Amino acid sequence: MDTIRTLADHSIRRVLSALALGIAVIMAVLAAEPPLAVQSGALLTAAVWLGLWGAALRVPHMDLRRTSLWRQLSVLAGEGAQRLRGVRGHRQLAAVLAERLMWHADRTALAALGLGSLALLLHGARLLHN
Numbered sequence: 001m002d003t004i005r006t007l008a009d010h011s012i013r014r015v016l017s018a019l020a021l022g023i024a025v026i027m028a029v030l031a032a033e034p035p036l037a038v039q040s041g042a043l044l045t046a047a048v049w050l051g052l053w054g055a056a057l058r059v060p061h062m063d064l065r066r067t068s069l070w071r072q073l074s075v076l077a078g079e080g081a082q083r084l085r086g087v088r089g090h091r092q093l094a095a096v097l098a099e100r101l102m103w104h105a106d107r108t109a110l111a112a113l114g115l116g117s118l119a120l121l122l123h124g125a126r127l128l129h130n
Contacts, residue, residue: 001092003073003076004069004073004093004096007076009104011067011068011072016048016108023044023045023048026044035122038118038122039123041119042112043112045112046112048108048112059094060098062094064090069093070093073093
């Protein structure tokens with residue numbers, strides 16, 4: 001199970017890193033207006049959280065053989081991946097993937113909350129300064 005958990009984390013983090021890069025680029029483009037940049041980052045990060053949460057809810061109903069996690073597991077485990085083909089194996093794999101998606105969703109929600117708090121502080125500071 002540790003191998004599956006590690007591969008699931010790797011697969012999820014690969015997608016999250018691409019999304020984080022996109023959010024960082026958008027925030028950099030808006031850098032002339034820091035409150036707007038941080039607020040945009042918070043909203044986009046919240047959208048990523050919602051996507052992770054939705055993905056975790058869909059996992060039990062997915063054909064996991066079409067996921068990158070399955071491909072990685074097949075390459076790494078070879079014949080060992082064959083025993084995950086049954087209903088019990090599918091449930092185990094789905095449970096691990098859903099748990100890891102929710103773990104990452106929790107961390108993403110904290111990041112969105114932090115960015116949102118920073119955006120409020122920046123907007124408040126701007127109001128006090130004017």
